Amino acid sequence: MNKVEEFRNYRKLMNERILKSDNKVIKRIFSIDTLAYNEGFLDSKTKEIVGLACSLVLRCDDCVKYHIEQCYKLGLKEEEFFEVLSIANLIGGTIVIPHLRRAVEYWDELVKFSK
Amino acid sequence: MNKVEEFRNYRKLMNERILKSDNKVIKRIFSIDTLAYNEGFLDSKTKEIVGLACSLVLRCDDCVKYHIEQCYKLGLKEEEFFEVLSIANLIGGTIVIPHLRRAVEYWDELVKFSK
Amino acid sequence: MNKVEEFRNYRKLMNERILKSDNKVIKRIFSIDTLAYNEGFLDSKTKEIVGLACSLVLRCDDCVKYHIEQCYKLGLKEEEFFEVLSIANLIGGTIVIPHLRRAVEYWDELVKFSK
Amino acid sequence: MNKVEEFRNYRKLMNERILKSDNKVIKRIFSIDTLAYNEGFLDSKTKEIVGLACSLVLRCDDCVKYHIEQCYKLGLKEEEFFEVLSIANLIGGTIVIPHLRRAVEYWDELVKFSK
Amino acid sequence: MNKVEEFRNYRKLMNERILKSDNKVIKRIFSIDTLAYNEGFLDSKTKEIVGLACSLVLRCDDCVKYHIEQCYKLGLKEEEFFEVLSIANLIGGTIVIPHLRRAVEYWDELVKFSK
Amino acid sequence: MNKVEEFRNYRKLMNERILKSDNKVIKRIFSIDTLAYNEGFLDSKTKEIVGLACSLVLRCDDCVKYHIEQCYKLGLKEEEFFEVLSIANLIGGTIVIPHLRRAVEYWDELVKFSK
Numbered sequence: 001m002n003k004v005e006e007f008r009n010y011r012k013l014m015n016e017r018i019l020k021s022d023n024k025v026i027k028r029i030f031s032i033d034t035l036a037y038n039e040g041f042l043d044s045k046t047k048e049i050v051g052l053a054c055s056l057v058l059r060c061d062d063c064v065k066y067h068i069e070q071c072y073k074l075g076l077k078e079e080e081f082f083e084v085l086s087i088a089n090l091i092g093g094t095i096v097i098p099h100l101r102r103a104v105e106y107w108d109e110l111v112k113f114s115k
Numbered sequence: 116m117n118k119v120e121e122f123r124n125y126r127k128l129m130n131e132r133i134l135k136s137d138n139k140v141i142k143r144i145f146s147i148d149t150l151a152y153n154e155g156f157l158d159s160k161t162k163e164i165v166g167l168a169c170s171l172v173l174r175c176d177d178c179v180k181y182h183i184e185q186c187y188k189l190g191l192k193e194e195e196f197f198e199v200l201s202i203a204n205l206i207g208g209t210i211v212i213p214h215l216r217r218a219v220e221y222w223d224e225l226v227k228f229s230k
Numbered sequence: 231m232n233k234v235e236e237f238r239n240y241r242k243l244m245n246e247r248i249l250k251s252d253n254k255v256i257k258r259i260f261s262i263d264t265l266a267y268n269e270g271f272l273d274s275k276t277k278e279i280v281g282l283a284c285s286l287v288l289r290c291d292d293c294v295k296y297h298i299e300q301c302y303k304l305g306l307k308e309e310e311f312f313e314v315l316s317i318a319n320l321i322g323g324t325i326v327i328p329h330l331r332r333a334v335e336y337w338d339e340l341v342k343f344s345k
Numbered sequence: 346m347n348k349v350e351e352f353r354n355y356r357k358l359m360n361e362r363i364l365k366s367d368n369k370v371i372k373r374i375f376s377i378d379t380l381a382y383n384e385g386f387l388d389s390k391t392k393e394i395v396g397l398a399c400s401l402v403l404r405c406d407d408c409v410k411y412h413i414e415q416c417y418k419l420g421l422k423e424e425e426f427f428e429v430l431s432i433a434n435l436i437g438g439t440i441v442i443p444h445l446r447r448a449v450e451y452w453d454e455l456v457k458f459s460k
Numbered sequence: 461m462n463k464v465e466e467f468r469n470y471r472k473l474m475n476e477r478i479l480k481s482d483n484k485v486i487k488r489i490f491s492i493d494t495l496a497y498n499e500g501f502l503d504s505k506t507k508e509i510v511g512l513a514c515s516l517v518l519r520c521d522d523c524v525k526y527h528i529e530q531c532y533k534l535g536l537k538e539e540e541f542f543e544v545l546s547i548a549n550l551i552g553g554t555i556v557i558p559h560l561r562r563a564v565e566y567w568d569e570l571v572k573f574s575k
Numbered sequence: 576m577n578k579v580e581e582f583r584n585y586r587k588l589m590n591e592r593i594l595k596s597d598n599k600v601i602k603r604i605f606s607i608d609t610l611a612y613n614e615g616f617l618d619s620k621t622k623e624i625v626g627l628a629c630s631l632v633l634r635c636d637d638c639v640k641y642h643i644e645q646c647y648k649l650g651l652k653e654e655e656f657f658e659v660l661s662i663a664n665l666i667g668g669t670i671v672i673p674h675l676r677r678a679v680e681y682w683d684e685l686v687k688f689s690k
Contacts, residue, residue, distance in 0.1 A: 014446035017453070018430075021423070025266045025431035026445075028258065029205075033439050036205050036255045041194040046161055047202055053165045054172045054206045055440070057555075059635070060404070062443035063206075078596070079156040086600035087162055090144075090151050091169045091178075093517075093553030094608050095630070098637035100601075101589035108592070129561035132568070133545075136538070140546035140611045141560075143603065148554050151600045170555070172438075174290070175519070177558035193251070200248075201255035208438030209263050210285070210402075213292035215256075216244035223247070259435075266435050271424040276391055277432060280398045284436045287399045287668075289520070293436075308481070309386040315478075316485035317392055320374075320381050321399045321408075323668030324493050325515070325632075328522035330486075331474035338477070359676035362683070363660075366653070370496045370661035371675075373488065378669050381485045400670070405634070407673035489665075496665050501654040506621055507662055513625045514632045514666045523666075539616040547622055550604075550611050551629045551638075 003106060004113045007065050037070065045074040049084055056088035056099055064103050072110055081107060118221060119228045122180050152185065160189040164199055171203035171214055179218050187225055196222060233336060234343045237295050267300065275304040279314055286318035286329055294333050302340055311337060348451060349458045352410050382415070390419040394429055401433035401444055409448050417455055426452060463566060464573045467525050497530065505534040509544055516548035516559055524563050532570055541567060578681060579688045582640050612645065620649040624659055631663035631674055639678050647685055656682060 001009070019027060037047045048070040055063035071081065085103060089096050116124070134142060152162045163185040170178035186196065200218060204211050231239070249257060267277045278300040285293035301311065315333060319326050346354070364372060382392045393415040400408035416426065430448060434441050461469070479487060497507045508530040515523035531541065545563060549556050576584070594602060612622045623645040630638035646656065660678060664671050 011446070014450060018445060018449055021427045021449075023427040023431050025262055026427065026434055028262050028265075029431075029434055029439065032205060032255055032258050032262075033442075035258075036202055040198050041192065042164070042198045046164060047198070049157070049161060050165055050168045050199065050202050051206065054168050054203065057169045057553075058172055058206070058440050060440050060443060062446075063440055077156065082596045082598040082601065083155050083157045083162070084165065086598050086604075087151055087165050088169065089553075089601055089604055090147060091166065091173070091553050091555055093549075093551050093556070094604065095517075095551055095633050095635050095638055096553070097608075098635060100593060101586070101637075104593055104596075105589060126561070129565060133560060133564055136542045136564075138542040138546045140607055141542065141549055143607050143610075144546075144549055144554065147600055147603050147607075148557075150603075172440075173555050175555050175558060177561075178555055197251045197253040197256065201253050201259075204256055204259055204438075206438050206440055208402075208434075208436050208441070209259065210288050210290050210293055210436055211438070212263075213290060215248060216241070216292075219248055219251075220244060262435060266432055270428050271422065272394070272428045276394060277428070279387070279391060280395055280429065280432050281436065283395045283399055284402045284433065287403055287670075288436070307386065312481045312483040312486065313385050313387045313392070314395065316483045316489075317381055317395050318399065319486055319489055319668075320377060321396065321403070321668050321670055323632075323664075323666050323671070324489065325518050325520050325523055325666055326668070327493075328520060330478060331471070331522075334477055334481075335474060356676070359680060363675060363679055366657045366679075368657040368661050370492055371657065371664055373492050373495075374661075374664055374669065375672075377485055377488050377492075378672075380488075403670050405670050405673060407676075408670055492665060496662055500658050501652065502624070502658045506624060507658070509617070509621060510625055510628045510659065510662050511666065513629050514663065517629045517633055518666070537616065543615050543617045543622070544625065547611055547625050548629065550607060551626065551633070 002113060003109045007062070007106075011062070011066070045071070045076065048074055049076070049080075053084050053088045053091075056085065056096055056103065057092035059092070059096060059099050061099060061102050064099060065106050068103060068106055068110060072107075072114070078107075117228060118224045122177070122221075126177070126181070160186070160191065163189055164191070164195075168199050168203045168206075171200065171211055171218065172207035174207070174211060174214050176214060176217050179214060180221050183218060183222055183225060187222075187229070193222075232343060233339045237292070237336075241292070241296070275301070275306065278304055279306070279310075283314050283318045283321075286315065286326055286333065287322035289322070289326060289329050291329060291332050294329060295336050298333060298337055298340060302337075302344070308337075347458060348454045352407070352451075356407070356411070390416070390421065393419055394421070394425075398429050398433045398436075401430065401441055401448065402437035404437070404441060404444050406444060406447050409444060410451050413448060413452055413455060417452075417459070423452075462573060463569045467522070467566075471522070471526070505531070505536065508534055509536070509540075513544050513548045513551075516545065516556055516563065517552035519552070519556060519559050521559060521562050524559060525566050528563060528567055528570060532567075532574070538567075577688060578684045582637070582681075586637070586641070620646070620651065623649055624651070624655075628659050628663045628666075631660065631671055631678065632667035634667070634671060634674050636674060636677050639674060640681050643678060643682055643685060647682075647689070653682075 052067035055067050167182035282297035397412035430445050512527035627642035630642050
């Protein structure tokens with residue numbers, strides 16, 4: 001199994017397990033998480049770019065993977081992707097670089113996988 | 116002196132003091148900081164929105180103020196501003212709320228000051 | 231005006247301003263924030279202790295103040311308060327100490343104010 | 346070897362290696378770490394809940410695993426466990442969700458392993 | 461009262477208040493905090509430089525002030541000070557810049573005050 | 576392949592991939608990253624110690640590995656290494672301990688590999 005499928009399967013499996021717990025607070029946070037990136041005054045692509053950049057500066061690899069998937073679906077181009085990375089790198093510093101490596105690796109796998 | 120002028124003056128004064136130290140590394144970081152938000156594959160407004168959201172989740176009030184100023188100059192509307200805030204709040208959690216309060220206060224002062 | 235009233239007034243004023251914006255995502259996060267600390271399988275006091283400790287290790291002074299107020303209302307004693315502080319200090323390191331200082335200062339003001 | 350044993354073995358092995366270095370500062374921090382969660386004005390279970398929640402918002406998977414083990418030993422029930430997770434998720438935001446997934450996975454493995 | 465005296469007085473006052481609580485965990489952390497920066501295999505100046513840089517990347521202004529005082533006492537020169545700042549800025553990113561401003565301001569006040 | 580080679584190969588491969596993107600901002604940050612640790616008013620060893628400690632408190636395992644390699648090349652001794660770890664542990668708290676484990680493991684592998 002490649003990295004893309006591995007990530008998607010684990011995410012799906014564990015999200016279902018978490019929601020099965022029937023904790024109201026967690027369920028509501030999960031449902032807001034869908035709502036927040038819908039088209040609004042800002043379009044979804046801009047919002048997902050924001051999600052990607054925030055995930056990078058907060059250095060959460062799984063969050064980065066998720067937002068890479070969403071950005072890619074919404075048509076983000078490679079040059080734009082690297083600009084998001086560059087701003088995150090500048091704001092968050094060199095400490096973000098290892099996450100840049102894994103982000104670019106995932107982007108490349110996703111592009112290959114999507115063909 | 117109002118909060119807008121106070122922030123701008125202190126920022127300008129201390130940036131000059133820092134650059135006078137003639138430390139090459141700091142000077143280069145400062146110069147990249149200008150470069151990074153220029154029009155590119157992504158437009159400046161999108162980049163400044165990213166800067167604002169990252170500053171919020173990293174909970175840096177002065178960075179938030181700076182990017183609010185840049186966003187405002189580039190025509191960000193209040194409804195859009197609150198959407199940036201909402202995504203930062205969701206990603207960064209309730210710990211971001213005190214920074215939301217100060218961000219909205221600064222936005223309101225800036226709007227008033229700019230009239 | 232003392233620190234307790236100052237904090238409460240600013241918090242109330244800005245929360246109202248934020249909610250007036252009518253952003254659905256923010257409104258829902260604010261409403262979950264009330265829900266989450268209600269009596270459940272864990273009692274409210276335990277939950278507020280958790281809120282206080284998390285605010286300390288994340289080093290958010292305003293969040294600390296808020297949870298100090300809630301803990302105090304729910305009968306947290308000074309010895310218990312310092313035990314919460316001690317675990318936060320241990321987990322979060324000496325970087326948390328300046329926030330301990332401000333937490334204790336606020337606790338003392340609140341006790342005095344509540345008499 | 347399952348995840349529970351793997352974690353315990355690595356933790357034990359490396360703690361011994363670290364303590365063998367005979368660095369006084371590290372040794373004292375390790376010894377306070379035992380002291381801090383003892384019964385006090387707050388009971389051990391409450392303290393371990395605090396340890397778990399702080400580890401989640403600081404997003405340290407190994408710390409989460411350790412406190413899950415301690416909480417489980419002290420009788421934390423699954424419903425209580427999810428309430429701790431929910432508060433951490435709310436305070437720390439959606440960035441905490443990947444750590445929730447791994448926490449729940451570890452909890453499930455621990456329950457299975459302990460039977 | 462200038463910023464140097466204000467910081468020192470508040471720090472002293474609140475440390476005394478905290479230690480008066482007689483919480484063993486906090487007292488031990490405070491006492492390790494003194495021990496850790498003593499001459500060892502590394503000299504105190506190197507250790508205080510480390511303390512300063514860590515405080516900057518963790519963005520704790522009061523910790524920065526404290527380590528500036530210690531570094532200054534141990535003979536750190538302005539050029540060296542700016543090199544510490546530059547590495548912290550690079551590692552921690554532009555989000556550290558507001559803390560650089562306040563660090564330089566405090567350094568300048570300390571130099572003036574110490575004359 | 577051992578952990579040292581694995582880390583070096585992945586780092587080299589992905590850095591090349593990132594730089595191939597020809598994003599100016601990222602390229603400049605990478606080039607400053609080389610510049611910053613050169614001999615200056617502070618010597619390279621002190622700067623790399625700072626890099627190591629900052630990486631530890633920011634809890635970035637790959638950054639820790641990189642600076643361990645640099646420190647080792649510049650002659651850092653094991654006793655000094657543990658003193659850097661101890662200060663990072665004190666400042667950053669027990670949340671840093673899992674990163675200490677992996678740092679010591681990598682140090683040991685590097686020493687063995689370098690023989």
